[in-house]
Amino acid sequence: MEQDLQAFTAEVRAFLDRHAAKAPDRTAFTWGEGDDSMAYFSAETPEVERRRVQQARDWQRTRHQNGFGWITGPARYGGRDLTPIHDLLYDAVEAEYDVPDTGTLSVVGLGMIGPTILAHGREHIKDRWLPAMYRGDALACQLFSEPGAGSDLAGLETRAVRDGDGWIVNGQKVWTSVAHHSQIGLLLTRTDPDAPKHRGITAFLVPMDAPGVEVRPLRQMTGGADFNEVFLTDVRIPDDHRLGEVDGGWTVALTTLMNERATVGSEGSGPVAAALSPQRLAALMRATWTWDDRALRARLAELLVDAMATGHLNALASRKLRAGITPGPERSVSKLMYGRNLTRAAHFVADVLGPRAIADTGQWGTYAWSELLLATPALRILGGTEEIMKNILAERVLGLPKEPGVDTRSPFRELRRSGAGQGGTE
Numbered sequence: 001m002e003q004d005l006q007a008f009t010a011e012v013r014a015f016l017d018r019h020a021a022k023a024p025d026r027t028a029f030t031w032g033e034g035d036d037s038m039a040y041f042s043a044e045t046p047e048v049e050r051r052r053v054q055q056a057r058d059w060q061r062t063r064h065q066n067g068f069g070w071i072t073g074p075a076r077y078g079g080r081d082l083t084p085i086h087d088l089l090y091d092a093v094e095a096e097y098d099v100p101d102t103g104t105l106s107v108v109g110l111g112m113i114g115p116t117i118l119a120h121g122r123e124h125i126k127d128r129w130l131p132a133m134y135r136g137d138a139l140a141c142q143l144f145s146e147p148g149a150g151s152d153l154a155g156l157e158t159r160a161v162r163d164g165d166g167w168i169v170n171g172q173k174v175w176t177s178v179a180h181h182s183q184i185g186l187l188l189t190r191t192d193p194d195a196p197k198h199r200g201i202t203a204f205l206v207p208m209d210a211p212g213v214e215v216r217p218l219r220q221m222t223g224g225a226d227f228n229e230v231f232l233t234d235v236r237i238p239d240d241h242r243l244g245e246v247d248g249g250w251t252v253a254l255t256t257l258m259n260e261r262a263t264v265g266s267e268g269s270g271p272v273a274a275a276l277s278p279q280r281l282a283a284l285m286r287a288t289w290t291w292d293d294r295a296l297r298a299r300l301a302e303l304l305v306d307a308m309a310t311g312h313l314n315a316l317a318s319r320k321l322r323a324g325i326t327p328g329p330e331r332s333v334s335k336l337m338y339g340r341n342l343t344r345a346a347h348f349v350a351d352v353l354g355p356r357a358i359a360d361t362g363q364w365g366t367y368a369w370s371e372l373l374l375a376t377p378a379l380r381i382l383g384g385t386e387e388i389m390k391n392i393l394a395e396r397v398l399g400l401p402k403e404p405g406v407d408t409r410s411p412f413r414e415l416r417r418s419g420a421g422q423g424g425t426e
């Protein structure tokens, strides 16, 4: 195995040397030099955003043409049939190079929707969409959350009704990341309101250009519009676009959500690395004359210790993968800590900066942090809120009693009337 990994690493390096330049050493930065952006979400014009998405697609195509488009995927759909540890190795080596950020494709589409289609799609759907997605041709979005269903996802109300060999869908989704760039969406619908809420859900793959699908952007306080509301009005979906069984959509959703936690918790570059870089934070304190503040230094130490602990946790998960064991609790803890560490870093810096966090004085490396500060509420929500992650940890890792009040037996129709049954995913 070790020999195989060495050969694979050499192959990755040879590919990257041919197609990309080495990235500057991110740890050895000099205060005041280079780009000081700390943006988590984009705040670009639609034109610039479209260009970036195109660059991401082009780079994904280059990866694919060279055998790195879907490292763990089956060869039949353009994958390499290798292990998650090969995937991690690829990411680690690629991080040393200056390549386009492919997050728009990978976080939701390739990281979550692809594995769900592979597990639950019909053959013709897999043949049609999986190679296209991992080649960078098709982007996918996750049509799960609704105005009245987020943490309590099984309370969703978008309705699908049988119509001959297809289904007619009506409803509304919200917070749909990258829907405005996507060709397909993984959609959860209610098909049996008389069944208990987790049992009357059916999943479909919907082409985003189908008549009746309307995508409206939502503007965030960070300036950009990465999310959307998606309205579905009399949308016709053929039954062969169904994923999993009729009324068996909850199983499909769980496949996606498991991959979501793994994807979110493992993001470790870009603003994340910068926000938790000891060098950068110490340099910021020196530049703002706060280095001698002992209370701030104690908080800095706590923050860095937690960041290191999270790093070790991720390393533990990698070692488990290397040993052929699927990591379990590490993923949920890692997802929880990911949001917490970044939020604490941004709040710490806000205290260091004082008014400079909200008024741009032009000083390098200061006001730029406001971009991350404004993004932090979202980091504690996306991929399952902090409270929901704690509930999962309490029940499944610590073995504490299940949260009371989750009604998994009454028909969904009755829950809606009584308002009962809220309180987190199963």
Ligand SMILES: Cc1cc2nc3c(=O)[nH]c(=O)nc-3n(C[C@H](O)[C@H](O)[C@H](O)COP(=O)(O)OP(=O)(O)OC[C@H]3O[C@@H](n4cnc5c(N)ncnc54)[C@H](O)[C@@H]3O)c2cc1C
Residues within 6 Å of the ligand: 108, 141, 142, 143, 144, 145, 146, 147, 148, 149, 150, 151, 152, 174, 175, 176, 177, 178, 377, 378, 379, 381, 382, 383, 384, 385, 386, 387, 388, 391, 403, 422, 423, 424
């Ligand atoms: C950056 C970002 C990207 C997103 N992208 C997508 C996407 O692409 N597709 C998609 O479908 N959705 C997406 N979402 C939506 C996301 O999944 C939901 O926002 C999330 O699940 C929370 O649901 P909610 O917003 O309805 O909040 P609610 O569920 O209404 O929660 C409100 C508050 O109540 C707390 N709460 C709820 N239930 C419990 C409980 N049982 N115990 C304790 N506290 C509880 C929550 O923690 C939270 O603080 C995205 C969200 C963000 C922020």
